[in-house]
Amino acid sequence: MTAPRPKAGASGFDQLFPGETEKGLRVKTGIVELDEMLRGGFMPGDAVMLAGSAGMGKTTLALEYLVNGVSMGEPGIYVTFEELPDQIYRDAKNFGWDLRRLEEEDRFRLICTSPSLILESGEDSLLDDALRDIQPRRLVIDSLSHLELFVKNDDMRMEAYRVIRYLKTRGVSSMLLWESTQISGGSFSVTDVGLSFLVDCIIALKPVEIESSMRKALVVLKMRGSNHDKRLREYDITSHGIEVSAPFTNYEGLMTGSPRRSVTEEAANNWAMAFAKNKQKHS
Amino acid sequence: MSSSEILSALLASEVRGDLLILFHKNPGLIDTVDGIARRIVRTTIAVVSDVRELLQLGVLRQKRIGASDVVFLDRAKDRELLESVANHLKTVRMGGEK
Numbered sequence: 312m313t314a315p316r317p318k319a320g321a322s323g324f325d326q327l328f329p330g331e332t333e334k335g336l337r338v339k340t341g342i343v344e345l346d347e348m349l350r351g352g353f354m355p356g357d358a359v360m361l362a363g364s365a366g367m368g369k370t371t372l373a374l375e376y377l378v379n380g381v382s383m384g385e386p387g388i389y390v391t392f393e394e395l396p397d398q399i400y401r402d403a404k405n406f407g408w409d410l411r412r413l414e415e416e417d418r419f420r421l422i423c424t425s426p427s428l429i430l431e432s433g434e435d436s437l438l439d440d441a442l443r444d445i446q447p448r449r450l451v452i453d454s455l456s457h458l459e460l461f462v463k464n465d466d467m468r469m470e471a472y473r474v475i476r477y478l479k480t481r482g483v484s485s486m487l488l489w490e491s492t493q494i495s496g497g498s499f500s501v502t503d504v505g506l507s508f509l510v511d512c513i514i515a516l517k518p519v520e521i522e523s524s525m526r527k528a529l530v531v532l533k534m535r536g537s538n539h540d541k542r543l544r545e546y547d548i549t550s551h552g553i554e555v556s557a558p559f560t561n562y563e564g565l566m567t568g569s570p571r572r573s574v575t576e577e578a579a580n581n582w583a584m585a586f587a588k589n590k591q592k593h594s
Numbered sequence: 595m596s597s598s599e600i601l602s603a604l605l606a607s608e609v610r611g612d613l614l615i616l617f618h619k620n621p622g623l624i625d626t627v628d629g630i631a632r633r634i635v636r637t638t639i640a641v642v643s644d645v646r647e648l649l650q651l652g653v654l655r656q657k658r659i660g661a662s663d664v665v666f667l668d669r670a671k672d673r674e675l676l677e678s679v680a681n682h683l684k685t686v687r688m689g690g691e692k
Contacts, residue, residue: 423625437624
């Protein structure tokens with residue numbers, strides 16, 4: 312009996328797990344509001360870029376995605392070039408996530424290495440052992456921006472493509488963190504090196520100044536093969552992780568970082584004030 | 595190798611102690627000997643013989659990735675050695691109490 316031929320253009324995941332996408336399975340982040348924005352979660356096997364500047368909670372969101380995955384029976388790997396893992400274990404514990412226990416149970420791995428080693432090509436990959444040991448369904452790379460330090464700008468796309476393909480062909484959904492200094496303007500240019508088209512989904516985290524205070528906004532910029540919420544939503548980093556709240560409704564120009572009240576809101580307020588003044592005058 | 599010999603081998607030098615602390619705090623660390631030396635603020639020459647000893651003990655494992663040799667903690671072997679050392683220390687303590 313011969314195996315059914317994969318459809319033309321089918322992703323690695325579709326070839327490994329035929330029919331799962333059609334059945335409507337999604338890779339849930341476990342953050343309810345974010346899953347709603349993604350119409351249930353990421354598409355299985357997709358490469359997701361999580362872009363944002365420092366301090367926006369990229370690491371927290373990525374860890375929460377993995378920890379929630381573990382509780383849904385999907386082991387995960389966190390690859391960091393950023394810090395020594397002991398800092399990540401400590402920070403995660405502050406959110407109530409015991410990564411060491413998950414490692415002992417072989418449901419999670421935290422790998423700390425140098426970007427240059429991930430780029431090494433040969434028969435063995437750095438990730439082979441961990442992939443074999445815990446058979447992850449999710450993997451986070453923190454961050455692609457570190458890889459950029461080790462390759463020429465022209466080669467960055469090829470190297471990122473190689474990493475993404477490696478994970479896709481193994482049926483692993485990946486989340487790639489990207490340190491983005493600026494996400495603004497109509498072009499929504501997330502990276503300077505043209506990585507946006509390589510990934511299937513882009514989530515941008517952005518600081519916005521509203522009434523002299525800094526607030527955090529999250530938006531799904533792109534989601535290949537699925538509808539998604541296009542609105543910017545406010546979020547916060549709480550003691551138990553990322554909390555996404557309602558969309559910003561009364562502001563325009565949030566992507567510029569300096570939003571203004573929307574015209575309709577302002578007009579409504581002006582009318583209300585004029586009405587109140589007029590009422591005072593005649594009373 | 596007896597438990598007391600393992601214990602002596604693990605604690606034979608300051609560098610070896612630093613390496614064990616580094617890998618126990620960061621069990622997912624995978625790096626070249628150069629990279630590991632940098633992480634404990636030492637030179638490659640200063641750590642290479644101790645890394646070799648830990649490889650021989652089986653606490654660390656080595657693997658070729660492309661053009662680089664990387665070392666990492668063998669979690670299973672490490673757990674086994676720690677259990678053996680802990681049992682040994684318990685026996686010694688009980689013997690002392692008698």
